[in-house]
Structure formats: C-alpha cells, structure tokens
Amino acid sequence: MLSKLATRCMRGTLMNHRLDGSKMGLSTSCQLLRKKVMFPGALNSEYTHNLQFVSNVQSIPTYQVMDTDGKVLDTAHEPQVSKEDARKLYKNMLTLNAMDQVLYEAQRQGRISFYMTSFGEEALIGSAAALDPKDMVFGQYREAGVLLQRGFTLTQFMNQCYSNERDLGKGRQMPIHYGTKELNFQTISSPLATQIPQATGAAYAMRREGNRLCTICYFGEGAASEGDFHAGLNMAATLGCPVIFYCRNNGYAISTPSIEQYRGDGIASRGLGYGIDTIRVDGNDIWAIYAATKAARAIAVEQNKPVLIEAMTYRVSHHSTSDDSSAYRPKKEVEDWSKRDNPISRMRAWLENKGWWTRGEDVEISKSAKAEVLAAFAAAEKLKKPAIRHLFEDVYDEIPLSLQRERAEIEELVQKYPDYYQVNDFAKQ
CATH class of the missing domain: 3.40.50.970 (Thiamin diphosphate (ThDP)-binding fold, Pyr/PP domains)
Incomplete structure (x- = not known):
C-alpha cells in the first residue's frame, strides 16, 4: 500500500504544475506521506525540522x-x-x-x-x-x-x-x-x-x-x-x-x-x-x-x-x-x-x-x-581417566591414515614407557 501511494504522490509531484507555470496543491494523502521517511532503511521514521541528536531514550523498566x-x-x-x-x-x-x-x-x-x-x-x-x-x-x-x-x-x-x-x-x-x-x-x-x-x-x-x-x-x-x-x-x-x-x-x-x-x-x-x-x-x-x-x-x-x-x-x-x-x-x-x-x-x-x-x-x-x-x-x-584411544575418535567417520599412524606411534610409546605415561591412571584401551 505504501509503495502504491508513494508512486502516485511522486507522479503528482511531476504533474502538479499547470502549463502556465502555476502550481497545483498535493492531495492530503500525499502531504501526510511526505511526513514519513520514504527511504527503505527506516520506514517508521518521520521528518522533523529540529536539528537534534538523540542521546538517550526512556530507560527500559x-x-x-x-x-x-x-x-x-x-x-x-x-x-x-x-x-x-x-x-x-x-x-x-x-x-x-x-x-x-x-x-x-x-x-x-x-x-x-x-x-x-x-x-x-x-x-x-x-x-x-x-x-x-x-x-x-x-x-x-x-x-x-x-x-x-x-x-x-x-x-x-x-x-x-x-x-x-x-x-x-x-x-x-x-x-x-x-x-x-x-x-x-x-x-x-x-x-x-x-x-x-x-x-x-x-x-x-x-x-x-x-x-x-x-x-x-x-x-x-x-x-x-x-x-x-x-x-x-x-x-x-x-x-x-x-x-x-x-x-x-x-x-x-x-x-x-x-x-x-x-x-x-x-x-x-x-x-x-x-x-x-x-x-x-x-x-x-x-x-x-x-x-x-x-x-x-x-x-x-x-x-x-x-x-x-x-x-x-x-x-x-x-x-x-x-x-x-x-x-x-x-x-x-x-x-x-x-x-x-x-x-x-x-x-x-x-x-x-x-x-x-x-x-x-x-x-x-x-x-x-x-x-x-x-x-x-x-x-x-x-574412577580412571578416559581410555587414550578417545584422543582419535569422534572427529572423522573413518580415521584417516595419518591419525592411524599417530595412534600406533602413541600406543608403542605407552607400551614402552608405561610408568612415564602413568597408564594405570587410564581406562583400558
């Protein structure tokens, strides 16, 4: 509705001059529309003639x-x-x-x-x-x-x-x-x-x-x-x-x-x-x-x-x-x-x-x-810590070869140095 009214008013602006150069008045609806901002970024705003910067509004209760x-x-x-x-x-x-x-x-x-x-x-x-x-x-x-x-x-x-x-x-x-x-x-x-x-x-x-x-x-x-x-x-x-x-x-x-x-x-x-x-x-x-x-x-x-x-x-x-x-x-x-x-x-x-x-x-x-x-x-x-294998799970549907090699390397190190890695603190694989 707004766009149609705006179109009519814009047409009226072009047509409201008589051939003799005198002006015709705009319709009431068009005058009202001109009070509303027509730019698409803020359609609920109205024009004002006061130069005023808004710094605050009433605090929300x-x-x-x-x-x-x-x-x-x-x-x-x-x-x-x-x-x-x-x-x-x-x-x-x-x-x-x-x-x-x-x-x-x-x-x-x-x-x-x-x-x-x-x-x-x-x-x-x-x-x-x-x-x-x-x-x-x-x-x-x-x-x-x-x-x-x-x-x-x-x-x-x-x-x-x-x-x-x-x-x-x-x-x-x-x-x-x-x-x-x-x-x-x-x-x-x-x-x-x-x-x-x-x-x-x-x-x-x-x-x-x-x-x-x-x-x-x-x-x-x-x-x-x-x-x-x-x-x-x-x-x-x-x-x-x-x-x-x-x-x-x-x-x-x-x-x-x-x-x-x-x-x-x-x-x-x-x-x-x-x-x-x-x-x-x-x-x-x-x-x-x-x-x-x-x-x-x-x-x-x-x-x-x-x-x-x-x-x-x-x-x-x-x-x-x-x-x-x-x-x-x-x-x-x-x-x-x-x-x-x-x-x-x-x-x-x-x-x-x-x-x-x-x-x-x-x-x-x-x-x-x-x-x-x-x-x-x-x-x-x-309770023990989670099993070490969980380090490699739940990211890929199928574990890629790179992670499989990394997992095998860690398993080898854990078996070789069980005390250092405190394997007894973790749940079994």
Whole structure:
C-alpha cells in the first residue's frame, strides 16, 4: 500500500504544475506521506525540522513479580505452579548451592583443575522450568542450574568435572563445560559468545522443520560486547528465528564493571535496536524469570520471532577459581548484596508465605543435598581417566591414515614407557 501511494504522490509531484507555470496543491494523502521517511532503511521514521541528536531514550523498566521478602506485588502475577513443582525448584537451588560449595573447595585443594559457581544467580533455574524439554539450550558457563532442573544427575556433574572414564565428553573439555544430547544441552565452549550465532542457526532449522520448538541462548553482559552477539541477533531478527536470548547482566565481566563496558541502557536497549521483542527482568526473582521466559517462548514458537531477556542480577562469587574479585571490588559490597537480595532467601520466603515450606526443612534439605554431592564426588574421584584411544575418535567417520599412524606411534610409546605415561591412571584401551 505504501509503495502504491508513494508512486502516485511522486507522479503528482511531476504533474502538479499547470502549463502556465502555476502550481497545483498535493492531495492530503500525499502531504501526510511526505511526513514519513520514504527511504527503505527506516520506514517508521518521520521528518522533523529540529536539528537534534538523540542521546538517550526512556530507560527500559525491570519486570518484577515478588519483592525481596517473597511477597507477590500484584496478585494477577501470582505464579500458577503446583506445590510440588515449586518445591522442586527450591530444592534444586539448594542442591546447586551445595554442589558449588563442594566443588569450589575441591578445586582449592587441587582435586579438580577449574570451577565456576552460581552464587547469587541461582534464580536462573526459573528459566529452565518455563521451557519444553525438547527446546535446545546453548549455555555459556553458569547454567548448571538449568541442567539440574532438566535432570542432569550429580554423578554426571562430578564425572564431567573430574574428566573421568564416565564423563560424557570423554575428558576433552575443561570442568563445568557440560553437554548432553539426551537433555538437549549443547556442549559449552570456552570462547565467549560463539554460542549466540549457533543458537540462531539452530533456531532457523527448527523454524524450517515446523516443530514448534525454540532455542535458548545464555550469555553474560560481557559477552554482549563480542561481534558474535551482534551478528547473532541481527540474523535472528531478519530471518525470523524462534530463539530466546537470555543475558545474565551480573554487573561484572570478570574484573570489568558494567559502567566501564557500555554507556547505553544496559543490554536490553540493543535488542530494540535490532527490532527484537525485549524485556528486562529482576534476575534475582525466580518467578519474574519464569514468567518472562514462558511468555518469550510463546512469542518465539508462535510467531517465529527472537526475544531478548536481560536479567539484572549480581555475581556474588569470584568470576572463577582463577579470579580474586577482592582486587577490583570491596568485600563489603559483596557481603551487602548477599544480605540485601539473595535469590534463595527470596524463594524460601515465598514458599513460607504460601505455607509450602517450614524453616526447619532447609537444614535437612541442605544437609541431604551436601551428602549426595559428596557421595557422587567421592565415587567420581576414584574412577580412571578416559581410555587414550578417545584422543582419535569422534572427529572423522573413518580415521584417516595419518591419525592411524599417530595412534600406533602413541600406543608403542605407552607400551614402552608405561610408568612415564602413568597408564594405570587410564581406562583400558
């Protein structure tokens, strides 16, 4: 319709001069059209006679369901979940917390090589509860709670962190780089933001298949500074991909505070810039996360559109076991955050307000969770490393001659110097 009207108006511009040289007036419709930008790059823009540079717009609000005391602020947004499901979510938050404590200490003792905790960001589990189990997950490195909610066992977590013979990744990845085909969780990779365009591509394939599924891609606000972020979002918007981009804005990209990362209105404003439906949520409010993710999924699968969720939270832990956050932020700041707004305390308060939890249960659940973690930890520690042959598998359908020769050479060396290569530490060939 616009193109036809534009054509008529352009013709009118040429024909609105009488033969005597006087001008005819343009029609009302054409006058209105001239107020709209006709260039194809920004059709929703209007002409203005004011010379003004736009430096900011109104800040995007942050969606919240309950306050820090676990009280739902608007009863219309009361979570529609069963007692059983709500208790499961909370138990998984406690289990995640217990696992983080044990494995963090294990790394400090030199028993595993690396670890990253989710302290302060446990409410992320709410996003997993809003997804279909067949939706594909692309994580960054702080999504253990999503896996836990999907059914990944403590034994599987421990086997991966120990890189033992039962590790699904066959010892080829660093600790916490989980992945499982069974639970539709793509293996995590260390380079930042590579998963963003990958999630877009997978979502495009889902759209073509018409299976009414989506992908969800997790990343931090630091990763949003990578080029892959911009490429992934732009492709998703222009191709119409059913993907949920979930940004954990926890205030720090390792040692760089958010104030030094960008000058715009967080990460959410970038979604609007790419024409993506966007929402900012309270990332410490599990029910705000749950509701936003559920609504985002409906948009993605029903309209074949990407959605961006920016979850505002605070990273209580060090970035990883390779980091000492006291070097770039006061310890008191961390302590104050832990006391002021703790996702676990908030969820517990909500459950207590509903009469679905009693204070004494916390001690028993936490004690039980820690015991389960320690049992899985002890069992994983005793297992051998994966067989050496796995070094050459799973890349080619048929191992090429060059790798066959290399494999034979290594087998010969291992047999010749078994003590040097500590062959007893590895599973048999």
